Amino acid sequence: MAGIFKIGRDACLRDAARHKSTPPAQDRTQSLARKLRLSFLTLQRGNAVLDALRPAHWRERQQHLAWRVTSITAHAINISSLLPLQKVVRLLILLNALFAG
Incomplete structure (x- = not known):
C-alpha cells in the first residue's frame, strides 16, 4: 500500500x-x-x-491453504475456552507466520 x-x-x-x-x-x-x-x-x-x-493448480492450492487457515483458526477459537488467552494468541500468531509464507 x-x-x-x-x-x-x-x-x-x-x-x-x-x-x-x-x-x-x-x-x-x-x-x-x-x-x-x-x-x-x-x-x-x-x-x-x-x-x-497462474496455473490452475496454483490457484487451487492457494484456496486450499486459505481454507486450512480458516479451519485451523476456527478450531483455535473453539479451544480458546480451554486455554488461557495468551496461549491462544501465540497459537494464532504462529499459524499466521506458518501460512503467510
Whole structure:
C-alpha cells in the first residue's frame, strides 16, 4: 500500500513542478485522490492478469491453504475456552507466520 501512496505523491509533485506554481490545496487533494484511484485500479487489473496467468493448480492450492487457515483458526477459537488467552494468541500468531509464507 505504501507504494500506491508514493506513486500518487510523486505524480502530484511532478504536476506541481510542471506548472511552476503550487495549485490550491483542494486541487492538489483532488488530483492526488484521482491518481491514487487510478493507481489502485491499475494494481487490481495487474493482479487479475497475474491470477489469470497462474496455473490452475496454483490457484487451487492457494484456496486450499486459505481454507486450512480458516479451519485451523476456527478450531483455535473453539479451544480458546480451554486455554488461557495468551496461549491462544501465540497459537494464532504462529499459524499466521506458518501460512503467510
